Amino acid sequence: METLSTTALDRQIALEEQMLMVGRETFYRDIEKAKERGEEAGTPYGMRLLKNLVLPVSDALEAFIEKARSGGAGRRHTALKYVEMVEPEVAAYLALKTVLDSITRRETLQRCAIRVASALQDEVRMRAFRERHPERFKVTMSKIERATSRRYKTTVARLMAGRVGIDEDWPTSDKLHVGIKLIEVLREATGMVDIQRDTMGINDTQVFVVATEATLQWIADANQRMEFLSPAFLPTIIPPKRWTTPFDGGYHSGLVQRLPFVKTRNRNYLEELAGRDLSAVYAAVNAMQETPWQVNRDVLRVLKEAWDRDLKSPKLKLPPRDPLDLPPKPADIATNEVSRKEWKKAASLIHAANAKLKSKRVQIRKIIELAGQFSEYAEIYFPYQLDFRGRVYAVPMFLNPQGPDHAKALLTFARGKPIGDGVAAGWLAIHGANVYGYDKASLEDRISWVEERNALIASVAADPWGEGFEFWTEADKPWQFLAFCFEWAGFLREGFDYVSTLPVALDGSCNGLQHYSAALRDPVGGAAVNLVPSGKPQDIYARVAEVALGLVTAFVCPNGSTTGTIPNLSRLRKTWAEHGIDELDMANRWLAFGIDRKVTKRAVMTLPYGSTQYSCREFIEEAVREKVEEGKPNPFAVGDSDGIFKATLWLQPLVWQAIGEVVKAARVGMDWLKECARLAAAEGLPVIWQTPDGFLVQQSYRNSSARRIDTHLDGRVRLIIREELDTIDKRRQQQGVAPNWVHSMDATAMRMFINLALTNGMQHFALVHDSYGTVAADVELMGACLRKAFVQLYTDCDPLAEFRVDIAGMLSDDALGDLPEVPAKGTLDVSLVEESDFFFA
Template identity: 30%
Template sequence: MPLSRRIHKFLEKTKKNKVDKKNDDERDKFNAEIKEQEKLRKKVTDLIKKQKLPAVRQIVKGQDDTKPWGQDAKAKVGSHLIELLMQTAYIQPPADQLADCPPDVRPAFVHSLRTVVKENKKTGRRYGVIECDPLVRKGLERTARHMVIPYMPMLVPPVKWTGYDRGAYLFLPSYIMRTHGVKQQREAVKRTSRKQLEPVFEALDTLGCTKWRVNKRVLNVVDRIWTSGGHLADLVDRKDVPLPEKPDSEDEALLRKWKWKVRSVKKENRERHSLRCDVELKLAVARKIKDEEGFYYPHNLDFRGRAYPMHPYLNHLGSDLCRGILEFAEGRPLGKSGLRWLKIHLANLYAGGVDKLSHEGRLAFTENHLDDIFDSADRPLEGKRWWLKAEDPFQCLAVCINLTEALRTSSPETFVSHTPVHQDGSCNGLQHYAALGRDKLGAASVNLVVGEKPADVYSGIAARVLDIIRRDAQKDPAVFPDALHAKVLVNQVDRKLVKQTVMTSVYGVTYIGARDQIKRRLKERGVLTDDKEIFGASCYAAKTTLTALGEMFQAARAIMNWLGECAKIIASENQPVRWTTPLGLPVVQPYRVLGRHLIKTSLQVLTLQRETEKVMVKRQRTAFPPNFVHSLDGSHMMMTAVACKKAGLTFAGVHDSYWTHASDVDKMNRILREKFVKLYEIPILENLLESFQQSFPTLCFPPLPERGDFDLRDVLESPYFFN
């Protein structure tokens, strides 16, 4: 219950507390109670006038005899409130739409039961659905920019973290970890001493104290595009796709094709609607805070120890749209080094292979496109629109504007820049595996060693896949059926086709996941049109890509298999996998079998999910390798954040992408390399095995996989480790 309501309830109670006076003893007792409550009431009123809320909260808490509602009570009350809303809320079209017709007054919300049958299943499940009238939905879309969003960015620095639920926002409930109701994880964090969690608190406070502001020039361009219908710079089209007309024919094949197209268009329109809502929310926040001098993003963690801003919509972890709109509130002079990095950053954002050139090659790219950059800054929508061809168009536009302003001053090196410059890891998951396994071959593939230009692991895997496919294409289809798919794919294999699969391989991507990723890429290209042919080619390409990955990253695969085997042994004892990150954060994997709990309400019977005591063995095993690596990259980012703050740098982190001012990139590069080496000088796998053996002394775990002789300190001299 909110504090204001509890205070009101307490004051009302002290005013109106009357009882029947059956005898003198009861009367005396009653009078004493009344006097005591009058004293308390006067004390609370005085404290409120003096704005001493903590003291008020303490008194009210001591007098509050209410108990929290259980899940059943909440569900029943909530369902009844929805029922009352449906009984009382009606809507009528505007008068100009009625003409001479009688008023069309109808319910604004309707409850119905639907049976949903999933693909490849014969039976479906029944769901209760609350539908709003189309007029209500349109009204909500129009007023989206005025909606109240509670967890907004803060205008003052966040409260420092001191405990599980103490820190971040001043009044809104704030928890250091997003546990989603997982009791064991929540209790593990609560039991951990404040001293052990101090490095985590310090890192989150550092991330939360970075001051941001809205880039008004970029926001103005976004608003113009959105007002004119979207569909530029990766913004969704604001119009729906028209439904195909029904063919004037009885031909069943034609009708089946038409029905398939209708389903496809409806799905596309649902996705567009969802994306439009997302854009509206982001822009609503940007418009609300665009005139503020600066604002802050309180951060907390997911259960693996990765940091996230608590405000969910407009933040630097978001899309290119969000990142283009945001910039550091504090500016710093570029200097010679900053001007160089701003140009490199522009080439990185433009991408299209440019980001795989050496630093000098990227500088040359920017220098060769200065006219396009100036035109983009001066006439973003009326000119040549060069920035729209970038892989990250809005961020590219922001840097075009910033670089143009700098180069047009008499002294570009003294120009004050607010633009964050990113340094991104090269397939960061594989970098962590290479460091864990001291793998020389893997380290060279992901830029842990010195090179004249960045090694591109995606292109390396694509080349290996192409070699296999070319060989298979020469085979006899009668003996080797996949030869047909190989012939189709010979001209389709490139780094983009395999990139997502390579990127997610270290996070446990399955064959089915890889197949679906490649299938999406093939559909986007439109070269293959037959669904059956696309599916067959995707299956073959996924299998070939995973084979190539296994060949190139044997050490990473060995560590992944070892982690999975350990998890399987632990989960087979009906125990979740637990470990402690290098920064002292306890992690408990949350995967348990879900049971069903039925609640009969006034609307319908609700089926709620509840965790049981039984762990999901397969999920515990498959999720452990990626979760463990995520806990390590989260540790590296937080170690870097704290060190950057101590060095006087402004820092923001997006998992494996580190941001600072252009002038400070060289300093941040040195720090992040030093922290990576420091992290992996810790015997991480040895400590993990020891913790498993201590927790489960009766179980037998496999020996640690063999490791290579890669020298970690080579990372300190690698220019493209993060670049």
Template identity: 30%
Template sequence: MWRISVRQLTQKQQRVGLRLQDSAVCKIWNCRQTSTSAAAAEPAAELSNSELADVGGWEFQSRRLSRSVSVASIGSAQILPSSRTSSLETSVFNTLDTALHSAVHLPLLASQSWLTQWLSDSGSDVLEHYGTGSKSTGQLSTRSVVGVKNFASAAAVEQVQDEDDEEKQFREEVPSSAVKIQPVKKKSKERYSELYERQMEIESKAWESAAAEYRELMLEMCKKNLAPNLPFVQSLVLGWFEPLKNAIEAEQKAVDHLDFRKHRAGYGPFMCQLPADMMAVITMHKFMGMLMTDLCTGGCVKVISAAANVGEAVEQEVGIYKLLRKKNKKKKGKKGAIKEDDPVEQVSAVIDGKIKDQVKKLIKQQKLRVAGKMVRHANGDEPWGSDIKVKVGSRLIEIMIDVATLQPPASQTEDDMGEMRPAFKHSMKTFPGLNNSGRKFGVIECDPLVVQELDKSVRHMVMPYMPMLVKPRRWTGYGSGGYLVLPSTVMRIHGAKQQREAIQKATKTSMQSVFEALDTLGSVPWKINTRILDVMEHIWKDGGRLAQMVDADNVLVPSRPCTEDEAEILRWKREAGRIKRINSERHSLRCDTELKLTVARKLRDEEQFYYPHNLDFRGRAYPLHPHLNHLGSDMCRGVLEFAQGLPLGPNGLRWLKIHLANVFAGGVDKLSFDGRVAFADEKMEEIFDSAERPLEGRRWWLEAEDPFQCLATCMAIRDALVSGNPEKFVCNLPVHQDGSCNGLQHYAALGRDQIGAEAVNLIAGEKPADVYTGIAVRVRAVIEKDAADDPRTNPNVEKAKLILGQVDRKLVKQTVMTSVYGVTFIGARNQILSRLKERGLPDEGEMYRASCYAAKVTIDALGQMFKEARCIMSWLGDCAKTVATQGEPVRWTTPFGLPVVQPYRKPGRKMVKTSLQVLALRDDASQPVAVARQKSAFPPNFVHSLDGSHMMMTAIACKRANINFAGVHDSFWTHAGTVDKMNDLLREKFVELYSQPILENLLNDFKRQFPKLEFPEVPRRGDLDLNDVLEAPYFFN
């Protein structure tokens, strides 16, 4: 179906054109008459039907038509949109040029080749297309309501199969220059079916498609000699593919050999459950992917991590592969035999034959238990154990090490080409900084040439868990929901058997609300903000460095000094080591940035996409896609927006201005709401300049703490104001409402703590209270006193003087945030040390001493300000210790019905011999509980389970109120036009949550589990009235 604009036709052509309206649906777009000279295209606002009565011009009636259409020349303008035409697609002809005379020139079908021309045209092209020099037509300029590319389209027409001679003559006579076409959206059912099929392809055939792409590229390279045009790492991987595939095929064929069975019987059959080319692609991509993440240290990946990741990826693909086989068999039963060239069935026959042979031999050897287990594995009825996964992964990595070689490019060597050398090698290495007493780990070392080029090859990596093109499956059980075929579990349990059993048991009783909340979060449609993405791409192409994007270049490492002075050499070593660490961090950040941009590029042309969510064991929700999601950095949040826009309404523009101040931060976010609005109004000139010329203008948006989110908000504010009617402006930007040190808010509500409630905005105030500033003031007072003291009696004088000028809100913020979650002195010291490093203090030794001192002062200040929270934390810890000393993990059920079991046990290991080395796998399940860890982790985990409950309760309430909702733990997002309603709901749900006797219920739960144990009584409560939260404007702000 196409939407077409036509400039001028004869009356006969008009008459025949009307007859081509078989089942047409008119789509009326905005077209405004200007002066006799062509005007530049500008944005135009939509007019409602009530506003059209005052506009002189034409009457257009748009209905489903059979063979005719009623179009009349009348003095008043009225448009009756089709019921199938959405409000976004329906615009207005305000005034038509008088030369168009007595009828709307309804479109004709043109060939699809015109689509490219239409999409590439600019506004000036369209004006020329309308014949600006013609005396009979005059001048006609166009303005688009919904997009720069949508010009002067009058109707959507379905092609008629039967054409009479008159119609054929009509098509021949109409000049092609008079016709432009644009695709019209397909019917919703057809569109959904198409998207569903694409999603199935993405999930089920990602590795298979990658293998096919390698094969095609190899053939193309051989024919056209394309290798020199490929990026270095991509050409390497492509060169490894064929040898690796052949080596895996040889391994699969060797399964039946006696020697193979003797040494590899434990994993041999599992090597045969996928085609060799798919296994090759999985091995290369998973390993190269690990080199781009924090699993990589100095170009090395631990064998245990690499083997487990590759083995797990193979197991997941085997599950998908078997699912496709089952579907093929069903088709075969219904429609006859599958095609002989079906690759799934061909390889499956080979795999089945090998497994059957293995099972027969095991039965002959009377190894019935092993044979039965193999059959269950082959049928997908039993998951692979960790030992099988690491054995398969190790063998595949070993094969890759054997076949992967590289030849340095000419620019890397003095000669024309360097000698071939291995790309990877297996070695043993000690990792500094780890508490392992000098223990060595098996690692796979990657050649430096590969490492330094990795970030340029991210876009070629396979990413299985991408955002979905259709809504995720509804959650109905532990492993049922989320992606269509990719393995998805409702909770990330990391092997904790008791937690999995608790979820499976609760699924039939108390989990329905949890499932509903996850379904709500997963059903929110998102899209890419292409204007922000274009800015990101421009900055990245120019080397980064702006808007907190990482520098594309490394810092030069200084040369070793030509001296024998040991002190100078030691300083050089420290400086060189520091720079190498910086470069290593930059490499990781470059890979991470490229991963995010790659996902955004893949999604930029999608109308909408979805993030399936699941939970951690405490009940906090996370998207399953790891790279580009709204829980990520400013870069992620800035480039994402809601796919479905909503009018701003009476308060939406105000909330956009408040949101601008919040993401700009720098203290502006701590003003009252009126103060934040005034800030935006004062900066309106900068807002417009940033929106219209983000890189060419004054770049005010770069001063923001969250620059990309600030730029997106500038664009939204500018667009709303330019529209002429901000209340009716349709906006897609998510607006955030964040809790005020949310952990302390939950503790204040638990203990009905009046003083704590005031500090964290549970009670109304003229402006928001800032607990971080309050702690910073206390810390500064102590440090100023120490700095003025006598160094002979006070050992902290020098440290106080060193850090005195550094104490501010930002220095203590992370420690305050995590204090209620049980942050230790070491944790606080590391947090403060990180802030000092960011400020570039020169001497690491001095920074370390200063951070130790500041951490102690900060923790003391927290203890003084939040005594009641500390009391509840101590009570929770004592209860946990009482339980854990009985050899049991702490378990509880959240107010939302989610069972939680703390997974902490003493570390256990089991030794698994693989083809590379003996690996020590973690095996904690059978070990005793770790009493100290159970105690220290319970207070923060319990509070996290409460903030997760509050978020999910709010999500469901918003869904029932028809409000778009996205949650980032203690930050709740919605449209600017629905912020007021969401604010009411989140406060109501907080009061509803804490109106329950949460601590009493927890104590009773413990007593039911352990009736013979004595537990301390619940701490005494304060006199806070929870209903005060309903009137607290800055509770979330």
């Protein structure tokens, strides 16, 4: 690598200073906002105090209750009957949280005491509501569970409880006694606050709850320790420091806290890695870091204009610049209860939507701001880290090559290559068809699809707001397609001499299942995920959708017989009946809506990564809601309900069975991995394995000492009081091993590809786990290298057998006898991957 000039290094150091100061400013700005909202308990220092002090306060409350019950002398025992209405830890949590919410402000004792008692009163009210009217309670909680405002939650909860006669009206004098007693217990147990009397004038003495000097100093010290721990990580303007150990790569200055090569707090694990030969791993990550990028100014210009125009187009994924307006209040809202209820329901939906949109607005603004800042540089770079499975992640947030559609579109390689020939031009065209969504046709058809639209694509590049506007904004990935339009227009102008910088990506076909199918030599699964040559791409998501559709159709076929087709049908029918689902009616509604690959895709795609039947329903619901939001009619709606939950509850077991019919060997492999992890966990051992290129994976989910506190308006609060315990979390070890193993394999395959590509002269790497990208001129080479690396991973090595050896070396002799053999392999010839056009396409 060339020696860096002093000027370039100085500019980079200045940028890292900026990272540090921006992070510090954000840290304190967030604290000030929390103070303004009266929510200091949610600040970093507030959460630490809450976790550290809830047990001492709880213990002190138990002592107070025991003494008060004994009938001994004591002040304000009026509080006893109220405090006993909840568990001591709940009362302690509510008192602490309420006091902490205004810990650095002076608040009168009376006001603070009333707020503390009111929090306890709300908890008691909600418990009575749940006990006496469980169904209404469930409906109420569903209305407020996603709300971000505690005031809104409290108001709605009180209103709904009041409507069914749950009053819990405590006398103000009693609330004052209760609140003061809880504050006294908190003060004596923690020393966090004191009671201060200020004489304002004759007969005018006010009493305040104030943080002690020790508390304020602790908060100041904690803030000082934490203020520089969250720098706003940015791209670099010179190549990041190369990784040669787990401790020496990434950013250049000592100002920013050193990033470890692997994101972990386990120093012993990092030291273990330092003693291993990770040269192949470092080389691959360094190649990604040393790929120079630049901001695509053409895309930035259009994105800024779209944002400034507040462009409304669902496919563009741009949130509205301003919050959505609440519906107008009906004229008779004060007197018409039906109108009032309908308005409140509509307003509630708008409030929930605005809460979601707020974070999206922040993300878009930040991406545009960063792209504008870095557009002045000819070259920018991205430091990378690994997770414990070996997967590679860009360190900078928001703007990076692994981001969402608009973030990827804003980045292009800083150094391009001439297109050179028709093969490279074809790959550029295929990329355009892919990001548009025309990605299930043959490669030749994809090229033809683009060529038939040359004039339209050129018009988009000339004027994205002109006649081609509807065309590019209807793409699956519109911003990346817009970037393609600019690139293709350049090629049309200059021909094969055009220097192309656009990352051209090839994506794996359900990559997790590709790895399981190769490891187990599964011919059925391998064919379904394009491990073998075929004339057209195999679509496993569509295949699962077809099987699921057949199961649905069986419910409305003439003989109506589904027994024997669907396992546990009688149990399912009982569940459906409990939710008021008519199976024939629901089947017809699904046939009207349609079951396609989009409905089943996420459930299938996430199966190798630990997807469950529960998450399967959630993925189906997400897909249905997206379709409805894009304008597809909703046949499931009944009355005030959109009916989507019931619809997906009914369909989920059918999709799950369809997955089982199409994907068999992978489930066998996953169950085998779980059994290996179970045996290790039973002996208190982590699961440790080495990947074929030398990376050490350590899966060690530990139990933690925790106190779970259930409150109704704050949800289920899990307070970690101490550090992780030395004991293994057996359940998480079993659940995590199958997805973690396959992640470690896709990470290994990617690193092996990078090193093979480097030896063949490739220098451009745009990589996201199972999506590989480079310049058009090198796509042919990239495709050959990624196939060769994958074949070598499963022919030169036997990762499952090596995993078993690693586990066997850890187990005792007794447990070793129970360790199952590796599942039998099928007849798949993995070397055929090198001939499969659609393996990555």
